[in-house]
Amino acid sequence: MAIVERLRKKFRDLYGQEPIVVAAPGRVNLIGEHTDYNEGFVLPGAVDKRMYVAIASQAEPEITIYANHFEESFSFNPEHALQPVSGWMNYMLGVTHHIKAAGKTIGGAQVLIDGDIPVGAGMSSSAALCSAYGFALNELFNLGLSRMELAFIGQKTEHTFVGVKCGIMDQFASLHGKSGHVMKLDCRSLEYEYIPFDFPDHKIVLVNSMVTHSLAGSEYNVRRQQCEEGVSIIKKTYHNINSLRDVNLQMLQEHQHLISPVVYDRCWYVVTEKDRLLNGCDALQHGDLEAFGKLMIATHNGLSKQYAVSCTQLDFLAERAGYIKGVAGSRMMGGGFGGCTINIVQTEMVDTFKQQIQHAFEQLFQVTPEVYITQIEDGTHVVNSEVYH
Template sequence: MTKKIQQAFRERFNKEPLIIGAPGRVNLIGEHTDYNYGFVLPGAVDKRIYVAIAPNGTNTVNVFASQFNESYSFSLDITSPQKGWMNYLLGVSYHIQQQGKKIGGVDLVIDGDIPVGAGMSSSAALCSAYGFALNELFQLGLSRMDLAFIGQKTEHTFVGVKCGIMDQFASLHGKKGHVMKLDCRSLEYEYIPFDFPGYKIVLVNSMVSHSLAGSEYNVRRQQCEEGVAILQKHYPDIKSLRDVEPVQLLQHQAELPPVVFDRCSFIVYEKERLLAGCEALKKNDLATFGKLMFATHEGLSKKYSVSCTELDFLAECAQHITGVVGARMMGGGFGGCTINIVQAEAVDTFIQKIQSAFNGLFRITPEVYVTQIEDGTNILS
């Protein structure tokens, strides 16, 4: 991909580019915990967005997107969202300048192999790659965490998605052979070893688009906040569900509407699962970690109600295929992928069995992506 994008850039702009690669991410455990200020456990993967870039001495950004075969130019003076995917670049350019940093016009070519709509955060990777590239070209002195916040602000203000910080953080901070335990409240993080050469991370796409995810996401946030408000009457120190212990929740179950109790219990126990999962990984105990993933799926489906028939079928099916240590739905829900940890030698059989079973029931063959944990955003040439 590096050679291909370098060639495309030379042909279009007739000069030598700087090439940056920013990975997509998976989250192994810790779902819907970010907006409850809990923990997440993402890792960067070996699928990337690539940016070839060079300054052009003007005030204009000229972009060619290889995947869409589209070109576009915009002025660095634009301060409001426009139409389409360009908003990711507009937003990053705008927010960097808002921090008092001076950038100039650039020519760039974008390409990538992160499947769009698979929940691997191709949009966060695009913001990371472009922000990282500007930081390098113009020696802005921004840290990786600064760039993550710029990507997040771009999603909030130019794209209109109120995302947490996990996707941008993971793309920029990834480390081969490790996942990252990120505290979404303090933003402190710790690298946890995840070095299992005999295993692959396999994503299976339910082929259902997340049409409900946006509206239902906001409903879940409100339900969690409602639970916190009730519990705060007894425990004034509680700021979010992150601060709630299982025993406190159970003691006041009668005061919570049943649906609110279910939502809160998923989040409270998901924190316990994530912390137990990190301990298991430190001991190289993948079997225990896998069991926690299955338990998370069960909670997301039954207690948090963000799964769908197709995701439930994929997670259930995976449990009965040899070589699978753990599986669950990944991401906001109502569609997207399941994440499976599968023995490397069993991957081909796994793919064949799960595609065939899914096709037998839903009359569509799910796409499958085989990945592994890699380094974060970096200069490639």
């Protein structure tokens, strides 16, 4: 792969030695949105857009990192107390800090980072960067950390060094991905199983609404509070429930007269999304992409109307995709208020889909949406240049 060979050459030019190269993928989530913090299920898959970390040891007790994308370098002593700074360096500082906090010893290293995950497209480039760097340190210094331990280290880094209170899905998916499969992750127990997503005649196509997630942070917290409010009311009758994961539609409907219409809508979406995800896994296990696509459309409608986290551009993209031949399903993906739609499109129709969706969007919004064509691939791994393809 050209990017890996470029990375190796750049590393040799910078540091004069041969590196280990680790690739960590971005992720998509096929169905199960805003279910993670309600202790439900999610269904992510790792994709063929990746962050890369090239690494080699050095005698000096220092970690030197060069970010190819920014053409910036940064050095620090891993033995010293590490504090957040500003910018991309926080991901490396945080991962180093939390690996040390786990009782592991890190020596000096030379590092080069690069990648081809589009930033801001909702494919979790930051989680992939943490995964790649943590995995690279684990390999170089034989630290013996498991993939799940590395996922938690990435999550803690986001919480403490970056200030984003994310769930575990992004890091989990980047580290545990498997080609031809998505992962049904139980956000309560962290148990997971691989679900086949083996449709070689289809691609996963993301279309960027070109709207930034300006409301996502504050509104995300409001949605959490609304879900918790619904749970607190239902819990007075059903004492054993702890989250919307434990609530079924009948329970919710019994309490409709006690819950404000807005909170009821929020809870209704989460409870029905839980069922959609389980039905979606069943459809995939039976190879029924048509049924899965209908569930994706229902998810979008719920996110737009009951959960109210969509926007005009996302609604347009999801609806317009339904009129294009070869599209099995389409919905907004991620926290909302911007970002991408995720579409499952027949491979032979991808070019037509791209042309039609861009043209229609351009006419209405006077901007060309970016389109990313992906497929489900393996999770974080060491790249062997001789066999990688």
